[in-house]
Amino acid sequence: MLIQIPALLSPADVARARDVLAAASWTDGRVTAGPQAAAVKRNQQLPVGSDEARALQRMILAAVERHALFFSAALPKRVLPPMFNRYGGELNTYGAHVDQAIRYHPDTGQAIRTDLSCTVFLADPTDYDGGELVIDDTFGERRVKLAAGDAVLYPGTSVHRVEPVTRGVRYASFFWIESLVRSDEQRRLLFEMDLALTRLRTRDGESAEAVALVGTYHNLLRLWAQT
Ligand code: NI
Numbered sequence: 001m002l003i004q005i006p007a008l009l010s011p012a013d014v015a016r017a018r019d020v021l022a023a024a025s026w027t028d029g030r031v032t033a034g035p036q037a038a039a040v041k042r043n044q045q046l047p048v049g050s051d052e053a054r055a056l057q058r059m060i061l062a063a064v065e066r067h068a069l070f071f072s073a074a075l076p077k078r079v080l081p082p083m084f085n086r087y088g089g090e091l092n093t094y095g096a097h098v099d100q101a102i103r104y105h106p107d108t109g110q111a112i113r114t115d116l117s118c119t120v121f122l123a124d125p126t127d128y129d130g131g132e133l134v135i136d137d138t139f140g141e142r143r144v145k146l147a148a149g150d151a152v153l154y155p156g157t158s159v160h161r162v163e164p165v166t167r168g169v170r171y172a173s174f175f176w177i178e179s180l181v182r183s184d185e186q187r188r189l190l191f192e193m194d195l196a197l198t199r200l201r202t203r204d205g206e207s208a209e210a211v212a213l214v215g216t217y218h219n220l221l222r223l224w225a226q227t
Helices: 011-021 051-066 070-074 184-204 208-224
Strands: 002-006 076-079 085-089 093-097 102-104 111-113 116-120 129-130 133-137 142-143 151-153 160-162 165-168 170-179
Touching: 002 070, 002 160, 011 170, 051 070, 051 076, 051 085, 051 170, 070 184, 076 142, 102 170, 111 151, 133 151, 184 208
Parallel strands: none
Antiparallel strands: 002 151, 076 170, 085 170, 093 160, 102 111, 116 151, 116 170, 129 165, 133 142, 133 160
16 A cells, blocks of 8 residues: 655755755665666665765654654554665666565664655655656556655555656655554554544544544554564
């Protein structure tokens, strides 16, 4: 399931990220790709341990922690440090690939399963042509190009690509999440139940039925979560 997270970053955060990224020095994106992905990857990335990357990682992780919709959709257990990419000029596309199932935390070496991928759009869509994130979904291809500060969550199992950027520069952040609930199907049921419960409680207050259903939500989470 694809889930759009509107305004994951505030306009002030986006402006700060844009300033940092415009002044940063970039390296070839193939350094962090596996062999199959490297063959189709033509973009640039911020060096993972650079001061610029670290500052922006903190900003994005703080935004993720305070965003209720992100939490409900991802049920994060571990989040890898966000990375940053740039598509433009000759290095402007990333062909169809699947992300590696396991990645290692750059600081701790801990193995993290990539249940979910997240892309945070950092450039205004009017600043570049092309650059759609195209994700193979059960409903077919989904083309995603969002406002600066918006994010998309999609299953780590999906084949995806980034279309060539033919004008301007596309900046984005991307990172992976190991979820408390490994199954995309179970996570989706919990997300839909949480959304419906939020609407129900907003409309009717804390009715006995709402209390019972919140209990059911937590009992399902207890059943399915791996901590
Ligand atoms: Ni990818």
